[in-house]
Amino acid sequence: MSKKIRATKFLLPLICLIALIILPLSGIPWYYFHVLFIFFTYLILAEMWNLLAGYCGLISLGQPAFIGLAGYMLAISLYYGLSLPLSLLVSYLTVVAFAIVISVPVFRLRGFYFVIGTWMIPEVIRLWFNNWRPTGEVLIGVGGGAGFRVFAGLTPQTLYYIALVAGFVTIVLKRYILTSKLGVGLMAIRDDERAAESCGINVLRCKFYVFVIAALLTGVAGTIFYLFQGHIEPTNAFSIYWTNIMLIAVILGGIGTEAGPIIGAAIVVILEQLLAAYGELSQIILGVLLIVIIVTMPRGILGTIYKVQIHKTLLKKLAATS
Amino acid sequence: MSLEVVSNLLPPIIMGFLLGGLYSVIGFGLSLVFGVMRMVNLAHGSFVIFGSYFAWVLLTIVGLDPLLSLVIILPISFGIGFGLQRSLLNRLYRLGVEPPLLTTYGIAIILASAYLLIFTPYSRGLVTSYSIRSAGFGALTFPLIFILDFIAALITMIFLYILLNKTYVGLAIRCATQDPQAAKLVGMNINHIYALTFGLAITFASLGGVFLGLTYPFIPASSFTYLIIAFGVVVVGGLGSMLGTFIGGIVLGLAQTLGYHFFGIGYQLFITYLVILVMLVIRPQGILGVKR
Numbered sequence: 103m104s105k106k107i108r109a110t111k112f113l114l115p116l117i118c119l120i121a122l123i124i125l126p127l128s129g130i131p132w133y134y135f136h137v138l139f140i141f142f143t144y145l146i147l148a149e150m151w152n153l154l155a156g157y158c159g160l161i162s163l164g165q166p167a168f169i170g171l172a173g174y175m176l177a178i179s180l181y182y183g184l185s186l187p188l189s190l191l192v193s194y195l196t197v198v199a200f201a202i203v204i205s206v207p208v209f210r211l212r213g214f215y216f217v218i219g220t221w222m223i224p225e226v227i228r229l230w231f232n233n234w235r236p237t238g239e240v241l242i243g244v245g246g247g248a249g250f251r252v253f254a255g256l257t258p259q260t261l262y263y264i265a266l267v268a269g270f271v272t273i274v275l276k277r278y279i280l281t282s283k284l285g286v287g288l289m290a291i292r293d294d295e296r297a298a299e300s301c302g303i304n305v306l307r308c309k310f311y312v313f314v315i316a317a318l319l320t321g322v323a324g325t326i327f328y329l330f331q332g333h334i335e336p337t338n339a340f341s342i343y344w345t346n347i348m349l350i351a352v353i354l355g356g357i358g359t360e361a362g363p364i365i366g367a368a369i370v371v372i373l374e375q376l377l378a379a380y381g382e383l384s385q386i387i388l389g390v391l392l393i394v395i396i397v398t399m400p401r402g403i404l405g406t407i408y409k410v411q412i413h414k415t416l417l418k419k420l421a422a423t424s
Numbered sequence: 425m426s427l428e429v430v431s432n433l434l435p436p437i438i439m440g441f442l443l444g445g446l447y448s449v450i451g452f453g454l455s456l457v458f459g460v461m462r463m464v465n466l467a468h469g470s471f472v473i474f475g476s477y478f479a480w481v482l483l484t485i486v487g488l489d490p491l492l493s494l495v496i497i498l499p500i501s502f503g504i505g506f507g508l509q510r511s512l513l514n515r516l517y518r519l520g521v522e523p524p525l526l527t528t529y530g531i532a533i534i535l536a537s538a539y540l541l542i543f544t545p546y547s548r549g550l551v552t553s554y555s556i557r558s559a560g561f562g563a564l565t566f567p568l569i570f571i572l573d574f575i576a577a578l579i580t581m582i583f584l585y586i587l588l589n590k591t592y593v594g595l596a597i598r599c600a601t602q603d604p605q606a607a608k609l610v611g612m613n614i615n616h617i618y619a620l621t622f623g624l625a626i627t628f629a630s631l632g633g634v635f636l637g638l639t640y641p642f643i644p645a646s647s648f649t650y651l652i653i654a655f656g657v658v659v660v661g662g663l664g665s666m667l668g669t670f671i672g673g674i675v676l677g678l679a680q681t682l683g684y685h686f687f688g689i690g691y692q693l694f695i696t697y698l699v700i701l702v703m704l705v706i707r708p709q710g711i712l713g714v715k716r
Contacts, residue, residue, distance in 0.1 A: 161522060163529075207705040214464050214663075217525065218655040219704055221466075222697060225652060229694040342648065346533055353526060385537035392530040397512070400519050 115273075122266055126259050135262050139330060141371040142269035144347055146323040148355070148363035148370075149272050150316040151348035153279070156358035157288040158309045159295060163345050164220030167204075167227055168317045169324030170339030172197045174231065176325045177334050186256075193325055194318060201317030205310055228340035256329065265326050272319055273364075279315070280360065284308060292358055346385070350392050356402030365403060435566045436685040440678035442570040443639065445577030448673025450632040450650060451657025452584065452666070453625035459664045460601045460621045462521075463513070466528040469651030470535035471626045475501065475633025476642045477539060480548050490550050490634050497634060498627050505626030509619040532647065539644035549641040550634070573635045577673075580628060585666060587624075597621055601664075629654075649693065656700035662710025671711055675699065 126135065147165070154160045175196045179189035204223060211219045279285045287308045290298035299305045328334050347370055355366025373391075377384030399406040450472050457465045478497050482488040488496075508531070516524040549555075559568040588594035600607045600617045608614055636642070636650070653676060661672025676696055683695025703710070 155522075161525065207701070210708060211704065213521075214458050215659070215704065215708055217464050217466070218652065221648075222652055222655075222701065225648065226694065226697045226701065229691075229697065233690040233694070342533075342536075349526065349529065357522075382537045382541040386534050386541070389530045389534035389537065392533070393512070393527050396516070396519075396523050396527050396530070400523055 119270065126262060132258060135258060137371060137375055139262055139265045140374075141367060142265035143323045143327045144351060144367040144371055145269045145364060146272045146319055147344065147348045148351035148367045149276050150319050150323075152352045152357065152359075152363045153276065153288070153312050154316050155352065156362075157292045158312050159291065160309060160313065161217050162220040162313075162316075163217060163342075164208075164223035165316070165320050165348060166340045166342065166344040167224040168197050168201065168320040169327070169344055170224060170227060170231070170334075170336070171200055172321030172324040173328035173334045173339050176328060190325060194321055197321035198314060198318050201314045205313050208313070209306060209310065224340040224342075228336045231336040231340070261326070261330050264329075268319075268322055268326055275315075275319075276360075279312075284311060288312065343385075346388060350388055353392060353402055354395055356404030356406070356408075359402065359404045359408070362402055362404040431564070433685070434564055436681040437678065438564070439566050439570050440681035441674055442574040442677070443681065444674030444677025445574040445581075445670070446632055446635055446639075446673070447653055447657050447676050448661070448670045449577050449580050449628050450636075450654045451661065451673055452581070452669045453628045453632075454651075454654040455658045455663055455669060456597075456621060457625045458658075460597060461513075461517070461524075461618050463517075463524045464528065465622075465625065466525065466651065467531040467535060468625070468629055468654050469649065470532045470539075470647040471501070471505075471629040472633040472636065472650040472654070473539060473642055473644070473647045474535065475630025476550070476637030476646075477543060477548070477633075478630065479550055479634045479637055480543075483550055483552070489552060490638055494631065494634060497630055501630040502623040502627045504623075506619045506623035508626075509622035510615065513622070514615045514618055532651070536644050536647050539647070543644065545643060545645075547641040547643045548637075550637040552638065555638045567639075569635075569639050573639055576631070576635050580631060581666070581670065584624075584628070588666075593620065652697065652700070656696065656703075658710070659700055659708065660703050660710055662712040665710070665712045668710055668712030675711075 122138070125138075147169075151162075151165060154162050154165075172193045175193035176189050179192045180186070184192065208216070208220060208223075280288070287298065287303040287305075290301065290303055291305055291308060295305060324339075328339070351366035351370045352363050353366070354369055355362030355364065370388075373388065374384065377387060380387075395402065401409065450468070454465060454468045457463060457468070475497055478500070479490040479493050482493040482496065483490055513524055513527060516527055554572070555567075555569045557568045558565045559571055560566075586594075588598060596607070596612055596617050597620065599610075600612065600614055600621075604614055607617070633650075656676050657669055657672040659672070660675045661668030661670070676699065679696045679699040680692050684692040687695060
């Protein structure tokens with residue numbers, strides 16, 4: 103019976119993946135691809151924030167820094183005539199280098215200082231990009247905006263597949279990290295940081311690796327999103343809105359759980375589409391939802407399910423019937 | 425030549441110094457909440473702007489002078505803070521460190537979006553007869569409002585000092601800071617103390633907001649700016665030290681006005697944030713703080 107459960111566990115993601123791959127061939131309206139595309143980007147963001155906050159206890163509110171930086175480096179590289187793969191490489195290298203540099207001061211901060219200290223990072227970069235004119239073009243509106251010069255060969259379908267691959271790679275990578283030595287260390291840190299440290303786990307090094315990996319993949323999500331958007335502008339690129347999405351997706355799905363961010367990202371995307379007509383009101387609703395979830399089920403949807411063990415009885419029934 | 429440089433430099437220095445007093449008021453609220461409840465109030469800046477918008481509504485709709493409207497704004501702010509802590513935040517401490525923190529983040533999102541929804545993203549300002557007048561000593565002129573800011577800040581800080589050091593409530597708050605368990609043991613209602621503290625912090629945040637609204641124009645996103653400035657005050661001055669908070673406020677005020685003087689309006693906040701970041705890197709415990 104447990105073999106069947108394991109088979110279901112393995113088959114379900116595979117079926118989902120194949121379905122997502124052949125979906126563009128079915129000719130359903132573009133709108134759904136758009137939603138799925140957004141879902142993949144949010145999924146990457148949420149997964150990475152879950153690694154940071156759920157497993158390492160690093161409540162980083164500074165992730166938009168990597169999104170905006172990656173997007174901007176891509177825009178600037180494309181502007182100066184680099185090819186798309188080369189531009190992507192430049193932007194990822196910049197993000198990784200920036201994450202490594204910024205990790206020096208960031209890891210000296212604790213608690214109170216860490217939370218707002220990380221919040222400051224995107225704000226500082228945003229203020230810099232507000233004044234800096236990297237592409238030397240005159241733009242209307244709030245300063246520092248930049249359009250992407252090349253769109254060559256990037257159909258919506260290609261972008262969809264790029265996002266799909268990135269989302270898939272993220273999940274596989276997270277799975278790989280969590281089953282590796284690093285992942286065991288992370289789970290120990292999640293359960294009890296001091297105990298983990300006294301067991302000989304190099305807590306700082308674990309956190310450093312996760313910080314850099316999270317920065318890189320958050321940057322990947324940023325480049326994909328801005329390739330799709332076609333233009334970038336500091337107020338949105340370094341916006342607190344990105345943090346809202348990661349936070350709500352992870353808290354909603356279940357912080358520190360494996361599948362939580364996937365469920366959370368899906369719910370956030372659906373909510374966002376449903377509430378799109380209400381503008382700012384949707385943000386208020388998401389904020390209220392965040393508080394309600396924290397108060398009523400602090401471990402999120404998945405954490406609550408684990409607690410009451412619904413999934414085991416369900417899977418058993420499924421296995422018994424088939 | 426050098427005399428000219430000095431006479432050019434003097435107004436921003438004086439303005440920065442006077443503005444700094446106000447910054448220390450909003451910084452002290454953040455530091456008080458963290459000191460007593462070990463909670464980072466990420467909505468602190470949103471409550472600063474709450475004061476500004478409240479005063480703006482009273483000024484434009486009722487025509488009430490912002491200084492007079494303090495009589496209405498301060499009790500309401502205290503009530504909101506008290507109620508929020510009593511009804512929502514107090515029940516979250518047993519869940520750990522993150523839930524209260526993330527809840528204040530949720531409050532910050534809700535308030536910032538509500539400001540956008542109600543007041544639109546355009547910048548607003550509290551314009552009164554005295555907020556646009558300039559004060560001068562000989563050749564030296566600068567806006568009069570900065571002097572008012574400093575007086576308000578000074579009164580607030582003296583009030584807080586007396587409250588925390590000379591009254592029974594202050595004693596209870598300091599006791600809860602030092603050892604919550606012991607405070608419970610001697611029969612203190614710690615939830616009540618927490619609610620009082622949060623109410624006080626919100627009151628002084630919105631007081632700061634009214635005067636900042638008189639001094640500078642504000643937009644909904646200013647909530648995050650003031651959160652970071654309040655944080656910067658704590659970083660520069662050191663956690664829990666009143667004198668340090670005052671010094672921290674003045675350093676940031678100077679950073680802002682001198683940044684404006686040397687690099688122009690686009691860079692004034694950038695310079696201020698840079699000062700905070702440098703301070704975080706070289707001396708995170710602050711000028712007067714004790715290393716924990």
